Amino acid sequence: MSALLEVKNVSKAFGGVQANSGISLEVPEGKIIGLIGPNGSGKTTLFSSIVGYHPIDSGSIRFEGSEISKMRVRQIARRGLLRTFQQTRIYGGMTCVQNMLISTSMRDQTLGRLFASQKSGEHGRAEELLEFVGLYQKRHLMAGDLSFGQQKLLEFAMALMNEPRLLMLDEPTAGINPTLINGLIDRLKHANTTFGITLFVIEHNMRVIMNLAEHIYCLAHGELLADGKPEEIQNDQRVLDAYLGAH
Template sequence: MSVVLETRGLTRRFGGLVAVNDVSFSLQKGELLALIGPNGAGKSTCFNMLMGQLKPTRGTVHLMGDEITGLTPRQIWRRGVGRTFQITGTYASMTVIENVQMALLSHHGQVFNILRYAHKMHRERAMALLEMVGMQAQAERHCAVLAYGDLKRLELAIALAHDPTLLLMDEPTAGMAPRERIALMKLTADIVRDQGVSVLFTEHDMDVVFAHAHRIMVLNRGELIADGNAEAIRNDPRVQEVYLGGGTLFNAQDEGEHA
């Protein structure tokens, strides 16, 4: 498999505080990689450096072999990196399909010159994306009346409108009911498998992580302390100490229930 994303010695300081310290990892094509850790571990800071919201104090970020360190979020987005956020950012006054159409218009560089005709454009592709995330039946509903779980699925469709090579998902299931969390990450795993998109996501729900991630990385106090498959992470004493003070992080019986 080819390497889609690679960081080398990624570090970010805020004055005397080291939020992320010498983090190096790679993400393969078609891989679903989880980045976990307790609150304050540095996950969001790491994400913000990958997407250009923050510049690293030291270290580099590479996308498909090219260095993207220091590029703006829009420049990185144009290179094929999508992102979803902890808090959804859809247009509440627009319908579901109009939100996806706006993303497609942006992807094609058409936002500023054809707004009068925007509602007629890219409808077929927008509907295909909504079908992919199970939202086609709600295409004409306004986002203001959607349930939170549906907004999260719509946000995923919007991110996919750019045909990304890499998708960064910052706590994609935050605020969702347990059943909705499992459903959204199963949907994401299916997209990874079917579309070949690489996904890096942060998550606090260990059921979601162990049920769907191909590989798991653990951050603690800004440092990468573990990187491996579910079994390796589950049995790593450093990870157990971080999460449960030495207890078992997740057992095999529970994993079978959520697979």
């Protein structure tokens, strides 16, 4: 399977702090890839670099074979590369359905498309995706009235609304009721297999990432520490020492 995303020797510093140093990794098309590491290891910085939130200092980021490291966020998003965030980015004063419809502005460059889109069949798709993530009954509630976990599910649905080729998820299970996590894992896998969306996932919950990802990269101190299949990472002493706190 060809690499949909290729990161080669990427480095990024903020002042005197080296957030990423010479990181190389690949996300093959159609796969679910994990990214783990302790707090401050550079995971979110790498995600932000990939989607264009800040320029890298050196290295290369290629999506579908094209260099994207100099592109703006919206240019990258229109190519089908999207991300979610640790802290959700929703519109609390709008209903869930309205949030779904306005999310397509990332694709079409105008917030005014919110109401025009309702006549194009996207309203129905919005409701279908809200049902998919378990929020259909709350579709007319203000998004700001949802729990934090429900807001994360809404953000996931908003990303799906844009039909991404690659969706990067930053801590998708954080803040979600533990009893609902298995259902979220199933939805992520379903998005991958049924919708054909490649997933690149930062996750601190080791049970989740071990059951979700086919290949896992581990960062520590801004550098790539290890990568391999879940069982390999789970038994890698370097990962245990750096991330799991084994002695």
